[in-house]
Amino acid sequence: MGRVRFTLVSKLSILLLVVLMAVVLLGCSDATMEADVGSEAPEIESPEVEQTEIILASTTSTQDSGLFDVLIPAFHEAYPEYIAKVVAVGTGEALTMGENKDADVLLVHAKSSEGEFVADGFGIERKDVMYNDFVVVGPDGDSAEAGSAATAAEALKAIMDNGGTFYSRGDDSGTNKKELFLWATAGVETPEGDWYLATGQGMGDTLKIASEKQGYTLTDRATFLNLLDALDIGVVYEGSDDLFNQYGVIVVTDATNMEGAQAFSDWITSAEGQAVIVDYGVDTFGEPLFVPNAK
Amino acid sequence: MGWSIYTDALTEGIELLASGAVDVWVIIRVSMAVSGTAALIALGVGVPLGVWRGIRRFAGRRIGLLVANTGMGLPPVAVGLIVAMGLSRRGPFGELSMLYTRDAMVVAQVLIALPLVVAFTAASVAAVPRQLRLQARALGASRFHEVLLVLKEARVGVAAAVAAGFGAIISEVGAVQMVGGNIAGDTRVMTTAIVQFTRMGRYGQALSLAMMLLGMIAIVNAVLVIGQTSAERYEGHR
Numbered sequence: 001m002g003r004v005r006f007t008l009v010s011k012l013s014i015l016l017l018v019v020l021m022a023v024v025l026l027g028c029s030d031a032t033m034e035a036d037v038g039s040e041a042p043e044i045e046s047p048e049v050e051q052t053e054i055i056l057a058s059t060t061s062t063q064d065s066g067l068f069d070v071l072i073p074a075f076h077e078a079y080p081e082y083i084a085k086v087v088a089v090g091t092g093e094a095l096t097m098g099e100n101k102d103a104d105v106l107l108v109h110a111k112s113s114e115g116e117f118v119a120d121g122f123g124i125e126r127k128d129v130m131y132n133d134f135v136v137v138g139p140d141g142d143s144a145e146a147g148s149a150a151t152a153a154e155a156l157k158a159i160m161d162n163g164g165t166f167y168s169r170g171d172d173s174g175t176n177k178k179e180l181f182l183w184a185t186a187g188v189e190t191p192e193g194d195w196y197l198a199t200g201q202g203m204g205d206t207l208k209i210a211s212e213k214q215g216y217t218l219t220d221r222a223t224f225l226n227l228l229d230a231l232d233i234g235v236v237y238e239g240s241d242d243l244f245n246q247y248g249v250i251v252v253t254d255a256t257n258m259e260g261a262q263a264f265s266d267w268i269t270s271a272e273g274q275a276v277i278v279d280y281g282v283d284t285f286g287e288p289l290f291v292p293n294a295k
Numbered sequence: 296m297g298w299s300i301y302t303d304a305l306t307e308g309i310e311l312l313a314s315g316a317v318d319v320w321v322i323i324r325v326s327m328a329v330s331g332t333a334a335l336i337a338l339g340v341g342v343p344l345g346v347w348r349g350i351r352r353f354a355g356r357r358i359g360l361l362v363a364n365t366g367m368g369l370p371p372v373a374v375g376l377i378v379a380m381g382l383s384r385r386g387p388f389g390e391l392s393m394l395y396t397r398d399a400m401v402v403a404q405v406l407i408a409l410p411l412v413v414a415f416t417a418a419s420v421a422a423v424p425r426q427l428r429l430q431a432r433a434l435g436a437s438r439f440h441e442v443l444l445v446l447k448e449a450r451v452g453v454a455a456a457v458a459a460g461f462g463a464i465i466s467e468v469g470a471v472q473m474v475g476g477n478i479a480g481d482t483r484v485m486t487t488a489i490v491q492f493t494r495m496g497r498y499g500q501a502l503s504l505a506m507m508l509l510g511m512i513a514i515v516n517a518v519l520v521i522g523q524t525s526a527e528r529y530e531g532h533r
Contacts, residue, residue, distance in 0.1 A: 089494050096496030100300070170479055172495045198479035200491040201472070209476045212384055212394045232384060 054084045054260035057103035060202030061175055062247075063088035065132075065222035065289060067280055071268070074276045078267055082260040090202075092172035098122050098252045104261035106250040107268070110174040114248050123250040127269050130277050130290040131246045134178060136237035137207070137224060138164065138216035146216065147236045153185035155237040156218075160188065160195060165215035169206050170198025174245070179218045182242060207231060220245055222281070222289035247290070269294035300498065307499025308506060318479070319500065323507055326484040329397055329475075330465040333404030337412045337460050340405075342453060345416025346442060349449075350428075364414055371407050371463075375470025378403045382474065395476035400484070403470045408460030415459055419452020420445055454522050458515045466508060 062068070068086050075084055087094075087103065091110045097103040099122050107129065108114060118126050136146055136155050144164030149155035156179075159166050168191070169176040183191050197215075199206045203223040210217040211231040224235070249268055251261045267273045274292035281289035311319055348359055380386050382394040382402075393399050423445050431444050446453060468486035475482035477491060485504045492501035 090496075092495040092497070093493065171491060197481065200477045200479060200483060200488070205472075205476065209395050209478070212392075 057094040064204040090173040104255040134243040157186040167210040304498035308503030334461040337408035341412030349417035349420030372469035375473035399474040404464040415456030419449040
Protein backbone atom coordinates (compact mmCIF):
# COMPACT_ATOMS: atom_id res chain seq x y z
CA MET A 1 0.00 0.00 0.00
CA GLY A 2 2.53 2.52 1.24
CA ARG A 3 4.97 1.63 -1.53
CA VAL A 4 2.38 2.25 -4.22
CA ARG A 5 1.56 5.62 -2.74
CA PHE A 6 5.24 6.52 -2.66
CA THR A 7 5.82 5.99 -6.38
CA LEU A 8 2.58 7.73 -7.19
CA VAL A 9 3.57 10.78 -5.19
CA SER A 10 7.05 10.87 -6.64
CA LYS A 11 5.59 10.56 -10.12
CA LEU A 12 3.20 13.36 -9.32
CA SER A 13 6.06 15.50 -8.09
CA ILE A 14 7.97 14.85 -11.32
CA LEU A 15 4.89 15.76 -13.30
CA LEU A 16 4.53 18.89 -11.22
CA LEU A 17 8.18 19.68 -11.89
CA VAL A 18 7.75 19.32 -15.63
CA VAL A 19 4.65 21.49 -15.57
CA LEU A 20 6.51 23.98 -13.43
CA MET A 21 9.43 24.10 -15.85
CA ALA A 22 7.07 24.50 -18.76
CA VAL A 23 5.43 27.39 -16.93
CA VAL A 24 8.82 28.88 -16.15
CA LEU A 25 9.85 28.60 -19.80
CA LEU A 26 6.61 30.06 -21.09
CA GLY A 27 6.73 32.76 -18.44
CA CYS A 28 10.23 33.60 -19.57
CA SER A 29 9.37 33.98 -23.20
CA ASP A 30 6.60 36.33 -22.15
CA ALA A 31 8.79 38.37 -19.86
CA THR A 32 11.63 38.55 -22.36
CA MET A 33 10.20 41.43 -24.27
CA GLU A 34 9.97 43.52 -21.09
CA ALA A 35 8.58 46.21 -23.28
CA ASP A 36 5.93 48.24 -21.66
CA VAL A 37 3.07 47.95 -24.13
CA GLY A 38 0.08 50.09 -23.58
CA SER A 39 0.76 51.50 -20.14
CA GLU A 40 0.40 54.93 -21.63
CA ALA A 41 -2.83 54.16 -23.43
CA PRO A 42 -5.49 56.53 -22.19
CA GLU A 43 -8.64 55.01 -20.78
CA ILE A 44 -11.00 57.58 -22.26
CA GLU A 45 -13.85 56.01 -24.22
CA SER A 46 -15.56 58.04 -26.90
CA PRO A 47 -18.23 55.81 -28.45
CA GLU A 48 -19.00 58.06 -31.43
CA VAL A 49 -15.58 57.64 -33.08
CA GLU A 50 -14.05 54.32 -34.06
CA GLN A 51 -10.62 54.00 -32.50
CA THR A 52 -7.57 52.42 -34.06
CA GLU A 53 -4.26 51.59 -32.49
CA ILE A 54 -0.87 53.10 -33.28
CA ILE A 55 2.31 51.39 -32.12
CA LEU A 56 4.91 54.01 -31.28
CA ALA A 57 8.39 52.56 -30.85
CA SER A 58 10.62 54.75 -28.76
CA THR A 59 13.59 54.46 -26.47
CA THR A 60 13.78 53.52 -22.82
CA SER A 61 15.44 56.84 -22.02
CA THR A 62 12.52 58.78 -23.53
CA GLN A 63 10.09 56.69 -21.51
CA ASP A 64 12.20 57.02 -18.35
CA SER A 65 12.08 60.80 -18.77
CA GLY A 66 8.31 60.69 -18.22
CA LEU A 67 7.52 62.72 -21.35
CA PHE A 68 5.03 60.17 -22.70
CA ASP A 69 2.88 60.55 -19.60
CA VAL A 70 1.85 63.99 -20.87
CA LEU A 71 2.48 63.59 -24.60
CA ILE A 72 0.25 60.56 -25.23
CA PRO A 73 -2.87 61.91 -23.42
CA ALA A 74 -2.44 65.26 -25.26
CA PHE A 75 -2.25 63.45 -28.59
CA HIS A 76 -5.34 61.41 -27.74
CA GLU A 77 -7.22 64.61 -26.95
CA ALA A 78 -6.29 66.07 -30.34
CA TYR A 79 -6.97 62.82 -32.21
CA PRO A 80 -9.57 60.77 -30.26
CA GLU A 81 -9.73 58.26 -33.11
CA TYR A 82 -6.22 56.98 -32.37
CA ILE A 83 -4.85 55.15 -29.37
CA ALA A 84 -1.08 55.40 -29.30
CA LYS A 85 0.71 52.56 -27.51
CA VAL A 86 4.33 53.13 -26.58
CA VAL A 87 6.83 50.29 -26.80
CA ALA A 88 10.03 51.45 -25.13
CA VAL A 89 13.11 49.60 -26.35
CA GLY A 90 16.65 50.55 -27.39
CA THR A 91 17.18 52.57 -30.56
CA GLY A 92 18.58 49.41 -32.19
CA GLU A 93 15.43 47.41 -31.58
CA ALA A 94 13.16 50.37 -32.33
CA LEU A 95 14.69 50.52 -35.81
CA THR A 96 14.40 46.73 -36.18
CA MET A 97 10.75 46.98 -35.12
CA GLY A 98 10.29 49.52 -37.91
CA GLU A 99 12.03 47.25 -40.44
CA ASN A 100 9.76 44.36 -39.39
CA LYS A 101 6.67 46.62 -39.49
CA ASP A 102 6.04 45.85 -35.81
CA ALA A 103 5.77 49.59 -35.19
CA ASP A 104 3.89 52.31 -37.09
CA VAL A 105 5.93 55.29 -36.05
CA LEU A 106 9.31 55.80 -34.33
CA LEU A 107 10.51 58.52 -31.99
CA VAL A 108 14.25 57.98 -31.56
CA HIS A 109 17.51 59.88 -31.17
CA ALA A 110 20.38 58.56 -33.28
CA LYS A 111 20.42 60.81 -36.30
CA SER A 112 22.88 58.90 -38.51
CA SER A 113 21.09 55.54 -38.04
CA GLU A 114 17.77 57.29 -38.66
CA GLY A 115 19.01 58.71 -41.96
CA GLU A 116 20.18 55.25 -43.02
CA PHE A 117 16.80 53.77 -42.03
CA VAL A 118 14.96 56.20 -44.31
CA ALA A 119 17.55 55.87 -47.10
CA ASP A 120 17.06 52.07 -47.05
CA GLY A 121 13.35 52.63 -47.68
CA PHE A 122 12.09 51.48 -44.26
CA GLY A 123 10.81 54.92 -43.31
CA ILE A 124 8.91 57.54 -45.32
CA GLU A 125 10.45 60.67 -43.87
CA ARG A 126 12.34 61.80 -40.81
CA LYS A 127 11.51 65.07 -39.11
CA ASP A 128 13.29 66.87 -36.27
CA VAL A 129 11.12 67.02 -33.14
CA MET A 130 13.13 68.30 -30.19
CA TYR A 131 16.46 68.08 -28.45
CA ASN A 132 17.79 67.73 -24.99
CA ASP A 133 21.35 67.52 -23.78
CA PHE A 134 23.61 64.93 -22.28
CA VAL A 135 25.53 65.40 -19.07
CA VAL A 136 28.44 63.49 -17.57
CA VAL A 137 27.54 62.35 -14.05
CA GLY A 138 29.79 60.93 -11.34
CA PRO A 139 30.51 60.73 -7.63
CA ASP A 140 30.62 63.76 -5.33
CA GLY A 141 34.06 65.30 -5.30
CA ASP A 142 34.68 64.19 -8.91
CA SER A 143 37.79 62.17 -8.04
CA ALA A 144 38.72 61.77 -11.71
CA GLU A 145 38.59 65.55 -12.29
CA ALA A 146 36.30 65.29 -15.32
CA GLY A 147 34.72 68.65 -14.50
CA SER A 148 37.73 70.75 -15.47
CA ALA A 149 37.88 69.46 -19.08
CA ALA A 150 37.28 71.75 -22.05
CA THR A 151 35.03 69.37 -24.01
CA ALA A 152 32.89 66.35 -23.12
CA ALA A 153 35.30 64.10 -25.02
CA GLU A 154 38.17 65.34 -22.85
CA ALA A 155 36.03 64.85 -19.73
CA LEU A 156 35.64 61.17 -20.63
CA LYS A 157 39.37 60.90 -21.32
CA ALA A 158 40.03 62.35 -17.85
CA ILE A 159 37.86 59.64 -16.28
CA MET A 160 39.92 56.99 -18.08
CA ASP A 161 43.28 58.59 -17.23
CA ASN A 162 42.56 59.47 -13.60
CA GLY A 163 41.31 56.12 -12.35
CA GLY A 164 37.55 56.62 -12.57
CA THR A 165 35.17 53.78 -13.49
CA PHE A 166 32.88 54.39 -16.43
CA TYR A 167 29.53 52.61 -16.84
CA SER A 168 28.52 52.38 -20.47
CA ARG A 169 25.03 51.50 -21.69
CA GLY A 170 26.70 49.14 -24.15
CA ASP A 171 23.37 48.48 -25.86
CA ASP A 172 23.57 50.26 -29.22
CA SER A 173 21.15 52.87 -27.93
CA GLY A 174 21.25 56.50 -29.03
CA THR A 175 22.99 57.40 -25.78
CA ASN A 176 25.50 54.58 -26.26
CA LYS A 177 26.22 55.73 -29.82
CA LYS A 178 26.74 59.26 -28.57
CA GLU A 179 29.12 58.01 -25.90
CA LEU A 180 31.17 55.96 -28.38
CA PHE A 181 31.33 58.99 -30.67
CA LEU A 182 32.77 61.03 -27.78
CA TRP A 183 35.37 58.35 -27.04
CA ALA A 184 36.39 58.32 -30.71
CA THR A 185 36.68 62.12 -30.63
CA ALA A 186 38.94 61.77 -27.59
CA GLY A 187 41.14 59.39 -29.59
CA VAL A 188 39.96 56.22 -27.82
CA GLU A 189 38.67 53.96 -30.60
CA THR A 190 37.50 51.07 -28.41
CA PRO A 191 37.37 51.84 -24.70
CA GLU A 192 38.04 48.66 -22.74
CA GLY A 193 39.54 47.47 -19.47
CA ASP A 194 38.60 47.04 -15.82
CA TRP A 195 37.53 50.67 -15.64
CA TYR A 196 35.02 50.41 -18.52
CA LEU A 197 31.90 48.35 -17.82
CA ALA A 198 28.88 47.80 -20.05
CA THR A 199 25.47 47.33 -18.41
CA GLY A 200 23.47 46.56 -21.53
CA GLN A 201 20.46 48.16 -19.83
CA GLY A 202 18.35 51.28 -20.07
CA MET A 203 19.44 54.70 -18.86
CA GLY A 204 17.61 54.48 -15.53
CA ASP A 205 19.21 51.15 -14.61
CA THR A 206 22.65 52.29 -15.75
CA LEU A 207 22.38 55.44 -13.61
CA LYS A 208 21.43 53.35 -10.59
CA ILE A 209 24.40 51.05 -11.17
CA ALA A 210 26.81 53.99 -11.56
CA SER A 211 25.41 55.49 -8.36
CA GLU A 212 25.71 52.26 -6.36
CA LYS A 213 29.24 51.67 -7.63
CA GLN A 214 30.20 55.36 -7.39
CA GLY A 215 31.28 55.47 -11.02
CA TYR A 216 30.72 57.78 -13.97
CA THR A 217 28.30 57.59 -16.88
CA LEU A 218 26.91 59.64 -19.73
CA THR A 219 23.18 60.33 -19.45
CA ASP A 220 20.50 62.49 -20.99
CA ARG A 221 19.55 65.26 -18.58
CA ALA A 222 15.84 64.34 -18.52
CA THR A 223 16.36 60.81 -17.20
CA PHE A 224 18.93 62.03 -14.70
CA LEU A 225 16.63 64.73 -13.28
CA ASN A 226 13.78 62.25 -13.04
CA LEU A 227 15.84 59.84 -10.97
CA LEU A 228 17.70 62.48 -8.97
CA ASP A 229 16.09 61.51 -5.66
CA ALA A 230 17.22 57.91 -5.98
CA LEU A 231 20.83 58.68 -6.93
CA ASP A 232 24.02 59.47 -5.04
CA ILE A 233 25.87 60.95 -8.01
CA GLY A 234 25.73 64.40 -9.54
CA VAL A 235 26.47 66.30 -12.76
CA VAL A 236 30.23 66.72 -13.14
CA TYR A 237 30.31 68.03 -16.70
CA GLU A 238 27.71 69.79 -18.88
CA GLY A 239 27.03 72.45 -21.46
CA SER A 240 29.53 71.82 -24.25
CA ASP A 241 28.51 71.69 -27.92
CA ASP A 242 29.30 67.98 -28.23
CA LEU A 243 26.55 67.07 -25.73
CA PHE A 244 23.59 67.84 -27.98
CA ASN A 245 20.89 65.13 -28.42
CA GLN A 246 18.49 65.46 -31.36
CA TYR A 247 15.21 63.51 -31.50
CA GLY A 248 13.46 62.63 -34.75
CA VAL A 249 10.08 61.14 -35.71
CA ILE A 250 9.83 58.60 -38.56
CA VAL A 251 6.70 57.19 -40.19
CA VAL A 252 7.33 53.54 -41.09
CA THR A 253 6.89 52.60 -44.78
CA ASP A 254 3.71 50.54 -45.32
CA ALA A 255 2.87 50.77 -41.62
CA THR A 256 -0.18 48.86 -40.37
CA ASN A 257 -1.78 52.11 -39.27
CA MET A 258 -0.35 54.50 -41.83
CA GLU A 259 -2.88 57.29 -41.24
CA GLY A 260 -2.43 57.19 -37.50
CA ALA A 261 1.35 57.20 -37.82
CA GLN A 262 1.22 60.21 -40.13
CA ALA A 263 -1.20 61.97 -37.77
CA PHE A 264 1.19 61.47 -34.87
CA SER A 265 4.16 62.71 -36.88
CA ASP A 266 2.21 65.80 -38.00
CA TRP A 267 0.87 66.48 -34.52
CA ILE A 268 4.16 66.22 -32.61
CA THR A 269 5.81 68.64 -35.05
CA SER A 270 2.83 71.04 -34.97
CA ALA A 271 2.61 74.13 -32.76
CA GLU A 272 0.26 72.21 -30.47
CA GLY A 273 2.56 69.22 -29.97
CA GLN A 274 5.64 71.39 -29.61
CA ALA A 275 3.88 73.42 -26.87
CA VAL A 276 3.31 70.23 -24.84
CA ILE A 277 7.02 69.42 -25.14
CA VAL A 278 8.26 72.85 -24.03
CA ASP A 279 5.96 72.81 -20.98
CA TYR A 280 7.07 69.40 -19.78
CA GLY A 281 9.28 69.46 -16.70
CA VAL A 282 8.90 73.14 -15.87
CA ASP A 283 6.63 72.44 -12.89
CA THR A 284 8.88 69.77 -11.41
CA PHE A 285 12.38 70.85 -12.36
CA GLY A 286 11.99 74.58 -13.01
CA GLU A 287 13.20 74.16 -16.59
CA PRO A 288 11.98 72.31 -19.69
CA LEU A 289 13.60 68.89 -20.15
CA PHE A 290 13.30 69.01 -23.94
CA VAL A 291 13.63 71.93 -26.34
CA PRO A 292 11.23 71.63 -29.31
CA ASN A 293 12.84 72.44 -32.68
CA ALA A 294 10.56 71.09 -35.41
CA LYS A 295 10.73 73.07 -38.63
CA MET B 296 10.39 38.69 -44.09
CA GLY B 297 8.29 35.80 -42.81
CA TRP B 298 10.05 32.71 -41.55
CA SER B 299 13.48 33.92 -42.55
CA ILE B 300 13.51 35.89 -39.28
CA TYR B 301 14.05 32.51 -37.57
CA THR B 302 16.31 30.86 -40.12
CA ASP B 303 18.60 33.88 -40.35
CA ALA B 304 18.88 34.17 -36.58
CA LEU B 305 19.32 30.42 -36.22
CA THR B 306 22.17 30.32 -38.74
CA GLU B 307 23.84 33.29 -37.10
CA GLY B 308 23.33 31.83 -33.62
CA ILE B 309 24.82 28.44 -34.49
CA GLU B 310 27.79 30.12 -36.17
CA LEU B 311 28.33 32.25 -33.07
CA LEU B 312 28.35 29.25 -30.74
CA ALA B 313 30.56 27.20 -33.05
CA SER B 314 33.05 30.02 -33.52
CA GLY B 315 33.50 30.08 -29.74
CA ALA B 316 32.72 33.81 -29.65
CA VAL B 317 34.15 34.78 -26.28
CA ASP B 318 31.32 36.88 -24.87
CA VAL B 319 28.64 34.26 -25.55
CA TRP B 320 30.56 31.55 -23.67
CA VAL B 321 31.48 33.94 -20.85
CA ILE B 322 27.76 34.64 -20.39
CA ILE B 323 26.99 30.93 -20.28
CA ARG B 324 29.79 30.34 -17.74
CA VAL B 325 28.53 33.13 -15.45
CA SER B 326 25.00 31.66 -15.63
CA MET B 327 26.26 28.21 -14.65
CA ALA B 328 28.45 29.57 -11.84
CA VAL B 329 25.79 31.79 -10.29
CA SER B 330 22.84 29.39 -10.58
CA GLY B 331 25.02 26.38 -9.70
CA THR B 332 26.24 28.04 -6.50
CA ALA B 333 22.72 29.13 -5.60
CA ALA B 334 21.34 25.62 -6.24
CA LEU B 335 24.06 24.05 -4.05
CA ILE B 336 23.34 26.45 -1.19
CA ALA B 337 19.60 25.88 -1.58
CA LEU B 338 20.33 22.12 -1.49
CA GLY B 339 22.46 22.39 1.65
CA VAL B 340 19.89 24.48 3.51
CA GLY B 341 16.67 23.27 1.91
CA VAL B 342 17.05 19.48 2.13
CA PRO B 343 17.54 19.36 5.93
CA LEU B 344 14.64 21.78 6.35
CA GLY B 345 12.52 19.69 3.99
CA VAL B 346 13.39 16.43 5.79
CA TRP B 347 12.55 17.96 9.14
CA ARG B 348 9.29 19.31 7.80
CA GLY B 349 8.42 16.05 6.09
CA ILE B 350 9.16 13.70 9.03
CA ARG B 351 8.35 15.60 12.15
CA ARG B 352 4.83 15.98 13.38
CA PHE B 353 4.92 19.35 15.04
CA ALA B 354 2.47 22.05 15.88
CA GLY B 355 1.93 24.41 12.98
CA ARG B 356 3.08 21.81 10.43
CA ARG B 357 0.25 22.78 8.15
CA ILE B 358 1.20 26.43 8.45
CA GLY B 359 4.77 25.48 7.53
CA LEU B 360 3.50 23.62 4.48
CA LEU B 361 1.37 26.59 3.50
CA VAL B 362 4.34 28.95 3.82
CA ALA B 363 6.61 26.76 1.70
CA ASN B 364 3.93 26.17 -0.92
CA THR B 365 3.23 29.89 -1.14
CA GLY B 366 6.98 30.35 -1.46
CA MET B 367 6.90 28.12 -4.55
CA GLY B 368 4.73 30.72 -6.18
CA LEU B 369 6.85 33.60 -4.90
CA PRO B 370 7.26 35.98 -7.83
CA PRO B 371 11.01 36.22 -8.58
CA VAL B 372 10.64 39.91 -9.42
CA ALA B 373 9.31 40.52 -5.90
CA VAL B 374 12.34 38.69 -4.48
CA GLY B 375 14.58 40.75 -6.76
CA LEU B 376 13.00 44.00 -5.66
CA ILE B 377 13.27 43.18 -1.95
CA VAL B 378 16.90 42.04 -2.25
CA ALA B 379 17.81 45.06 -4.42
CA MET B 380 16.29 47.47 -1.90
CA GLY B 381 18.07 45.77 1.00
CA LEU B 382 21.46 45.84 -0.68
CA SER B 383 21.13 49.38 -2.06
CA ARG B 384 23.51 51.99 -0.63
CA ARG B 385 20.48 53.48 1.02
CA GLY B 386 19.23 50.13 2.30
CA PRO B 387 19.95 48.31 5.56
CA PHE B 388 22.80 46.25 4.03
CA GLY B 389 24.25 49.07 1.93
CA GLU B 390 27.55 48.91 3.81
CA LEU B 391 28.31 45.62 2.07
CA SER B 392 28.49 47.34 -1.37
CA MET B 393 26.99 44.15 -2.72
CA LEU B 394 24.31 45.35 -5.15
CA TYR B 395 25.17 44.60 -8.80
CA THR B 396 27.55 41.77 -7.97
CA ARG B 397 27.38 38.01 -8.57
CA ASP B 398 27.02 37.51 -4.81
CA ALA B 399 23.82 39.55 -4.84
CA MET B 400 22.50 37.36 -7.67
CA VAL B 401 23.29 34.22 -5.67
CA VAL B 402 21.40 35.64 -2.67
CA ALA B 403 18.29 36.34 -4.76
CA GLN B 404 18.45 32.96 -6.49
CA VAL B 405 18.84 31.05 -3.22
CA LEU B 406 15.70 32.80 -1.94
CA ILE B 407 13.82 31.82 -5.10
CA ALA B 408 15.01 28.19 -5.11
CA LEU B 409 14.79 27.50 -1.36
CA PRO B 410 10.98 27.19 -1.02
CA LEU B 411 10.94 24.85 -4.04
CA VAL B 412 13.65 22.61 -2.58
CA VAL B 413 11.98 22.53 0.84
CA ALA B 414 8.50 21.80 -0.53
CA PHE B 415 9.63 19.06 -2.95
CA THR B 416 11.88 17.41 -0.35
CA ALA B 417 9.16 17.50 2.31
CA ALA B 418 6.60 16.00 -0.07
CA SER B 419 8.84 13.11 -1.08
CA VAL B 420 10.05 12.46 2.45
CA ALA B 421 6.52 12.50 3.84
CA ALA B 422 5.60 9.90 1.25
CA VAL B 423 8.10 7.37 2.66
CA PRO B 424 5.99 4.87 4.67
CA ARG B 425 6.11 5.55 8.39
CA GLN B 426 6.31 1.81 9.12
CA LEU B 427 9.68 1.67 7.39
CA ARG B 428 11.13 4.23 9.75
CA LEU B 429 9.58 2.57 12.81
CA GLN B 430 10.96 -0.80 11.72
CA ALA B 431 14.42 0.66 11.19
CA ARG B 432 14.33 2.19 14.66
CA ALA B 433 13.15 -1.12 16.12
CA LEU B 434 16.13 -2.84 14.48
CA GLY B 435 18.44 -0.44 16.27
CA ALA B 436 19.06 2.35 13.71
CA SER B 437 20.04 5.72 15.17
CA ARG B 438 18.09 8.91 14.37
CA PHE B 439 20.86 9.81 11.91
CA HIS B 440 20.61 6.47 10.11
CA GLU B 441 16.85 6.78 10.05
CA VAL B 442 17.14 10.11 8.22
CA LEU B 443 19.69 8.64 5.80
CA LEU B 444 17.34 5.72 5.07
CA VAL B 445 14.43 8.06 4.45
CA LEU B 446 16.56 10.25 2.17
CA LYS B 447 17.67 7.15 0.26
CA GLU B 448 14.07 6.08 -0.22
CA ALA B 449 13.04 9.57 -1.25
CA ARG B 450 16.09 10.28 -3.44
CA VAL B 451 14.14 10.76 -6.67
CA GLY B 452 11.97 13.39 -5.03
CA VAL B 453 15.00 15.12 -3.54
CA ALA B 454 16.74 15.14 -6.93
CA ALA B 455 13.54 16.59 -8.38
CA ALA B 456 13.67 19.26 -5.69
CA VAL B 457 17.15 20.37 -6.66
CA ALA B 458 16.42 20.18 -10.39
CA ALA B 459 13.26 22.24 -9.93
CA GLY B 460 15.21 24.85 -8.04
CA PHE B 461 18.02 24.99 -10.59
CA GLY B 462 15.58 25.07 -13.53
CA ALA B 463 13.65 27.92 -11.95
CA ILE B 464 16.65 30.13 -11.24
CA ILE B 465 18.69 29.60 -14.38
CA SER B 466 15.72 30.65 -16.52
CA GLU B 467 14.70 33.56 -14.30
CA VAL B 468 15.24 37.04 -15.66
CA GLY B 469 13.60 39.74 -13.54
CA ALA B 470 15.43 39.27 -10.23
CA VAL B 471 18.92 38.82 -11.70
CA GLN B 472 18.42 41.91 -13.83
CA MET B 473 17.50 43.96 -10.77
CA VAL B 474 20.22 42.75 -8.40
CA GLY B 475 22.92 41.86 -10.93
CA GLY B 476 22.65 44.76 -13.34
CA ASN B 477 23.59 42.78 -16.47
CA ILE B 478 27.18 44.10 -16.44
CA ALA B 479 29.15 42.65 -19.38
CA GLY B 480 31.63 39.95 -18.42
CA ASP B 481 30.61 40.23 -14.77
CA THR B 482 26.93 39.83 -13.94
CA ARG B 483 25.54 39.26 -17.43
CA VAL B 484 23.76 35.91 -17.55
CA MET B 485 21.91 34.12 -20.33
CA THR B 486 18.43 35.45 -19.54
CA THR B 487 19.40 39.11 -19.12
CA ALA B 488 21.61 38.90 -22.22
CA ILE B 489 18.66 37.50 -24.21
CA VAL B 490 16.53 40.46 -23.11
CA GLN B 491 19.30 42.89 -24.02
CA PHE B 492 20.15 41.39 -27.43
CA THR B 493 16.44 41.30 -28.29
CA ARG B 494 16.15 44.94 -27.25
CA MET B 495 19.08 45.72 -29.56
CA GLY B 496 17.48 43.80 -32.43
CA ARG B 497 20.29 41.18 -32.46
CA TYR B 498 18.12 38.12 -32.78
CA GLY B 499 21.00 35.80 -33.72
CA GLN B 500 22.87 36.37 -30.48
CA ALA B 501 19.65 36.18 -28.49
CA LEU B 502 18.61 32.92 -30.13
CA SER B 503 22.02 31.27 -29.64
CA LEU B 504 21.71 31.85 -25.89
CA ALA B 505 18.05 30.78 -25.86
CA MET B 506 19.08 27.50 -27.49
CA MET B 507 21.74 26.89 -24.83
CA LEU B 508 19.20 27.65 -22.10
CA LEU B 509 16.71 25.21 -23.61
CA GLY B 510 19.50 22.64 -23.86
CA MET B 511 20.35 22.99 -20.18
CA ILE B 512 16.72 22.62 -19.11
CA ALA B 513 16.49 19.54 -21.34
CA ILE B 514 19.61 18.03 -19.71
CA VAL B 515 18.23 18.67 -16.22
CA ASN B 516 14.96 17.00 -17.21
CA ALA B 517 16.78 14.08 -18.82
CA VAL B 518 18.76 13.43 -15.61
CA LEU B 519 15.48 13.44 -13.71
CA VAL B 520 13.77 11.01 -16.06
CA ILE B 521 16.76 8.65 -15.89
CA GLY B 522 16.76 8.88 -12.09
CA GLN B 523 13.07 8.15 -11.95
CA THR B 524 13.08 5.17 -14.31
CA SER B 525 16.12 3.57 -12.68
CA ALA B 526 14.45 3.94 -9.31
CA GLU B 527 11.36 2.20 -10.66
CA ARG B 528 13.46 -0.66 -11.97
CA TYR B 529 15.16 -1.01 -8.61
CA GLU B 530 11.84 -1.13 -6.84
CA GLY B 531 10.39 -3.52 -9.35
CA HIS B 532 13.10 -6.13 -8.61
CA ARG B 533 12.30 -6.21 -4.95
